[in-house]
Amino acid sequence: MxxxxxxxxxxxxxxxxxxxxxxxxxxxxxxxxxxxxxxxxxxxxxxxxxxxxxxxxxxxxxxxxxxxxxxxxxxxxxxxxxxxxxxxxxxxxxxxxxxxxxxxxxxxxxxxxxxxxxxxxxxxxxxxxxxxxxxxxxxxxxxxxxxxxxxxxxxDALNERLGFFAHELRNLLCTATLALSVIKQGNVGLSGATGAVLDRALIGLANLIDRSLAEVRMTAGMPLQNRLFSLANFIAELKLSASLEAQAKGCALTVSAVDPLLAIDADRDLLLSAVGNLLQNAFKFTHAHSEVTLNAYAVADRILIDVEDHCGGLPPGDAEKMFLPFTQSGEDKSGLGLGLSISRRSVEANDGILSVRNVPDTGCVFTIDLPRHSLPIPSSATGAPSDRLVALD
Known part of the structure; x- marks a missing residue:
């Protein structure tokens, strides 16, 4: 052979x-x-x-x-x-x-x-x-x-993400420390411009940590902590924190009235982080002295949460690319470019859909689409047992 x-x-x-x-x-x-x-x-x-x-x-x-x-x-x-x-x-x-x-x-x-x-x-x-x-x-x-x-x-991917996180954390902490140092000298007060700088830095730190914790939960595949909660109370909590960001940014925040019977069955913390990221993104890119709007309402068997800004409209290209990790399409390159990616994953984990709609020359509208639920109807109003639940999904 x-x-x-x-x-x-x-x-x-x-x-x-x-x-x-x-x-x-x-x-x-x-x-x-x-x-x-x-x-x-x-x-x-x-x-x-x-x-x-x-x-x-x-x-x-x-x-x-x-x-x-x-x-x-x-x-x-x-x-x-x-x-x-x-x-x-x-x-x-x-x-x-x-x-x-x-x-x-x-x-x-x-x-x-x-x-x-x-x-x-x-x-x-x-x-x-x-x-x-x-x-x-x-x-x-x-x-x-x-x-x-x-x-x-x-x-390499982990090191890159940790590097971005540490960089942003250091910048925000440095800003807060410097502002606090100036205030401690007694020459300026908390209500002035330096106090506003401190507010912005602390808000940024809170958002960065919340977003990172949400990503850890999603990446680790931790089980969802679903429970039924009031949509009105949920929006009211978001309004409280978003009002501080609106003041720091110097723009207006408009929040719609919400039907008190509407409810969501989801992991509240993940959803809170998702909407919080959208609001933070809106305040980051909306034009100075413009308006950010938060609307929550029901359409048929769905609950929709809209976050609308006045950023001037989305840049040319595929809007879906905005949801890719480490993607930043605006002029402001601060942050990690992870907020929208984490928001979408958090919403999808709760059987929802996160989409974006461009309003040319005006801004954009991010919409979270979730199954609709209702709170228990009070027995005093209907004569029915207080634990009665109406679910439309």
Whole structure:
């Protein structure tokens, strides 16, 4: 068999290259990888030659023992491991690693059949042993390298996010510290401009921490804490905190009246963070001395919460890109670019939908769409038991 392989070496390699090229990712060089089939074919020939000598077991130094072994124990193991690494770097999948060696086996059997060449049973067993060890080592190394790549990417992403968070936290804390230091000197009061700076910094810190906690809950997959709560009370709580942001920004906040019977069945903290992020985003981009509006109302079996600003309208492009993590489309690049992404995930976790509508030359409207519920109807008003619940979803 080794004479057959040496005589047909070029033809076998050419057939394998054709098959590899059909699976290769775009931009893959035509030349075979350094530790690929060419090297394996030479090692297979060497193994077969040694097995024809008086010391056939020495071939294991080239091919490795039956059943596999560590890459360092054989020449095939070492080169196959390098080949697995190369295939990963060039964008191949683990399935293609296996196919790469299977191509040579098929090429050998096809060509032997075409030429009427005979392959002895022992020689075929040697071929299978070499292929088995090569595939095992290549796939193992491919897996190791793939894990390293994934771990590196995750570490880089985590470091980037922590870096952004620490940067924003430091800036807000520094601003608050400086403002407090000036106020402590007694030259300015809390009600003046310096007090407003302190207010803005503290509000920013609270929003940053709330947003980060919401992201941690979403990422960790913590179970939702659903409960039925009043939409009116929910909006009233948001109005209280948003009023401080409106004062700090120097713009008006308008909040609509809410039907006292409307209710939401959701994780209140996540939803509070989601709407809070939308309001913070609105105050950040709305024009100075303009208006931010918070509306909550029911349409059929849905409850809608709108946050509208006067930012001048969305920039050209796909509005959906605004919801991607670390995306900032406005001129103000402060913040992490995570607020809208976290808001959408929080809303969707509560069976809701978060969308945006552009109002050209005016602003934009973010809408949270949730299932509609109603609070228990008081027994004094209906004569019904106080625990009666009307649910429209």
């Amino acid at each position: 080794h004479d057959f392989l040496k005589a047909n070496r070029a033809e076998l390699i050419a057939r394998c290259r054709v098959k590899v090229a059909q699976r290769a990712p775009p931009g893959m060089p035509e030349n075979e990888l350094e530790h690929g089939i060419t090297v394996f074919l030479e090692q297979l020939i060497k193994t077969l030659q040694v097995e024809q000598t008086a010391h056939p077991m020495l071939s294991r130094k080239v091919s490795g023992p039956t059943g596999g072994g560590k890459p360092a124990l054989s020449e095939i193991g070492e080169s196959a491991a390098q080949h697995g690494k190369e295939l990963l770097l060039h964008g191949f999948t683990v399935e293609e690693v296996v196919h790469d060696y299977g191509d040579l086996c098929q090429a050998i059997t096809d060509l032997a059949f075409e030429q009427g060449a005979t392959i002895e049973i022992d020689e075929f067993r040697t071929l299978n042993r070499c292929l088995d060890n090569a595939i095992a080592n290549a796939v193992t190394e491919f897996g190791y390298q793939h894990d390293f790549v994934v771990a590196d990417r995750q570490a």
